[in-house]
Amino acid sequence: MRLQNHSSKEDQVPFFPNVLLVEMSLAIVVIGCLAIFVSLFPLRVGEKFDPLNPPSLLEPEWYFMGFYQFLKTENVQPFLGLILVAALGAFVVLVPFLDRSPERRPLRRPVFAAAALIIIVEFVALTVYGYLTPGHVASFSETGFTAVFLGTNAIAAGLALFVFIVSRRSSRGAR
Amino acid sequence: MMNHSSGAISEFLIVLFGLVVALYGVSNLLPMLLRALIMGISVMDFMWTAVYATAAVSGISLLSRAIYRLDRGTGRIRNKMELFE
Numbered sequence: 001m002r003l004q005n006h007s008s009k010e011d012q013v014p015f016f017p018n019v020l021l022v023e024m025s026l027a028i029v030v031i032g033c034l035a036i037f038v039s040l041f042p043l044r045v046g047e048k049f050d051p052l053n054p055p056s057l058l059e060p061e062w063y064f065m066g067f068y069q070f071l072k073t074e075n076v077q078p079f080l081g082l083i084l085v086a087a088l089g090a091f092v093v094l095v096p097f098l099d100r101s102p103e104r105r106p107l108r109r110p111v112f113a114a115a116a117l118i119i120i121v122e123f124v125a126l127t128v129y130g131y132l133t134p135g136h137v138a139s140f141s142e143t144g145f146t147a148v149f150l151g152t153n154a155i156a157a158g159l160a161l162f163v164f165i166v167s168r169r170s171s172r173g174a175r
Numbered sequence: 176m177m178n179h180s181s182g183a184i185s186e187f188l189i190v191l192f193g194l195v196v197a198l199y200g201v202s203n204l205l206p207m208l209l210r211a212l213i214m215g216i217s218v219m220d221f222m223w224t225a226v227y228a229t230a231a232v233s234g235i236s237l238l239s240r241a242i243y244r245l246d247r248g249t250g251r252i253r254n255k256m257e258l259f260e
């Protein structure tokens with residue numbers, strides 16, 4: 001893991017101003033988009049929570065909705081779901097240690113690109129499912145939920161495989 | 176081999192430490208800023224905000240440096256950054 005060859009000063013990019021300028025430009029774009037978005041769709045703080053009179057339906061914000069939908073599924077709650085989500089978090093932390101390929105393009109790193117695609121698609125699918133069925137405790141014995149869960153996985157894996165095969169053929173053709 | 180694995184373990188510990196410190200700093204800083212925006216800021220709040228901001232900046236810097244060095248080890252970094260070398 002140690003760096004074997006220390007590069008000379010000439011082939012290094014200085015943090016100031018080069019890197020900082022790029023990062024600041026990106027930050028301005030992101031903050032600009034965020035400002036436009038919150039101006040168009042302002043979010044109210046909402047009513048104050050009263051523990052003596054709680055709302056009938058308690059659901060998390062959108063960024064936790066996918067995980068919440070998975071965790072409240074009948075077959076995995078509570079421990080298996082927690083273990084699986086923790087394992088996913090550990091996998092994400094370990095990716096820089098596991099993916100040691102020198103390739104930069106995702107298509108040349110098919111295993112990790114497919115894993116990322118599956119995780120993102122599954123997260124989006126569970127979030128949408130959570131919003132469409134508020135308060136509903138899903139189960140893998142339900143055909144609809146299982147179809148959504150496995151179907152999105154299959155679609156993401158199929159898409160990753162298709163793009164990988166196409167890119168491999170086109171790179172062979174280029175040679 | 177020993178050197179390699181101990182290097183990997185130390186990099187892993189830095190990533191974990193950076194992650195925990197960054198999470199602690201950011202997740203405390205944002206509610207603090209919201210609170211300061213709504214209710215104004217006292218001296219004590221300002222001091223805690225400074226502590227959380229320092230933790231957030233340190234954690235994110237540690238984490239980004241650790242991930243940069245891991246990527247650098249694989250050869251994925253083209254433009255080597257002076258600050259992290």
